[in-house]
Amino acid sequence: MKSVTIIIILSILLLTASLTNAEFKLFARANPEGEFPHLSMPVEYINYTITDISGSLWAKIDGHYPIFILNTPTCSMLSLVYPMPPDSTDIHVVLNGEYLRWSNYTSVYPQLLHRTAIGDWWMIYTVLENISDSFNLEIHYSHPLEKVNGSCIFLYDLNIIDYLSEEAPASTAYFTILFEKNPVDIQVYTAPVESKPNQWQPKEFTMSQVTSGFVVLVEMNSTYDAPLSGDLVVVFTYNDPNEAEPQNHYLSWVLTVIVLVVSFFIILFLAHKTSYSKFSSRKTTA
Numbered sequence: 001m002k003s004v005t006i007i008i009i010l011s012i013l014l015l016t017a018s019l020t021n022a023e024f025k026l027f028a029r030a031n032p033e034g035e036f037p038h039l040s041m042p043v044e045y046i047n048y049t050i051t052d053i054s055g056s057l058w059a060k061i062d063g064h065y066p067i068f069i070l071n072t073p074t075c076s077m078l079s080l081v082y083p084m085p086p087d088s089t090d091i092h093v094v095l096n097g098e099y100l101r102w103s104n105y106t107s108v109y110p111q112l113l114h115r116t117a118i119g120d121w122w123m124i125y126t127v128l129e130n131i132s133d134s135f136n137l138e139i140h141y142s143h144p145l146e147k148v149n150g151s152c153i154f155l156y157d158l159n160i161i162d163y164l165s166e167e168a169p170a171s172t173a174y175f176t177i178l179f180e181k182n183p184v185d186i187q188v189y190t191a192p193v194e195s196k197p198n199q200w201q202p203k204e205f206t207m208s209q210v211t212s213g214f215v216v217l218v219e220m221n222s223t224y225d226a227p228l229s230g231d232l233v234v235v236f237t238y239n240d241p242n243e244a245e246p247q248n249h250y251l252s253w254v255l256t257v258i259v260l261v262v263s264f265f266i267i268l269f270l271a272h273k274t275s276y277s278k279f280s281s282r283k284t285t286a
Contacts, residue, residue: 038070040168046156048177057145059154065137070167078128081105083114083121083157085143093126094138102126117191117231118155156232160222169224175232177216183236188218192230200233
């Protein structure tokens with residue numbers, strides 16, 4: 001799940017005390033017997049919309065996560081820490097159709113940032129209460145796209161390891177990315193945490209045209225007994241119509257000048273012809 005790190009807690013106090021480690025990774029006790037709930041997420045669905053907002057490109061993300069608790073159905077509360085790209089807004093966390101309150105976790109613990117291949121992200125925090133052994137989680141947010149060397153780039157953090165086990169050894173993430181304009185030179189990669197661009201691996205995808213734009217489909221499969229491929233990175237460019245405007249403006253200006261010059265000479269010629277005609281007429285009369 002998109003670097004969704006679900007942390008099982010005995011209490012909020014226990015969670016706070018345990019998260020003082022710089023390297024964020026915690027599993028607290030979920031019940032008096034100290035049994036750790038095993039989580040499973042066989043599939044997840046992530047929908048992107050790449051859109052222009054006031055002249056800037058933004059990504060709108062809707063993640064749908066059906067989650068199962070395998071061995072501790074009596075667990076009724078989970079703590080959720082979820083990383084967000086820089087300048088994310090319009091954030092909503094929905095549990096079984098109910099909107100949850102969340103807080104800025106990084107503002108309380110500024111040293112606890114989430115590392116990715118394109119930089120550090122801040123995190124939000126919320127608590128999932130009154131859950132059963134299966135529940136549906138939805139997370140929505142929007143963020144501006146980064147631009148690197150003239151290309152737009154965005155990353156989806158697929159930290160699925162906490163949802164893989166011998167009981168549930170496989171998970172598949174289905175990405176649907178809608179571009180409202182036709183992207184050019186689009187590239188899709190898998191990127192391990194803190195990796196460099198030259199270490200990213202190309203990822204297969206399909207693209208098709210639809211009524212509302214162009215859709216890119218990506219499928220990422222993860223298994224318990226195999227190395228994980230990392231996060232999803234998409235790099236693309238648009239044919240920017242603004243880049244053609246200076247040239248078009250220049251051509252328009254040149255044509256205008258030519259028309260004015262030609263018009264000037266035509267007027268001058270006609271004026272000269274008229275003057276010559278009057279002079280000839282006077283000479284004949286004399």
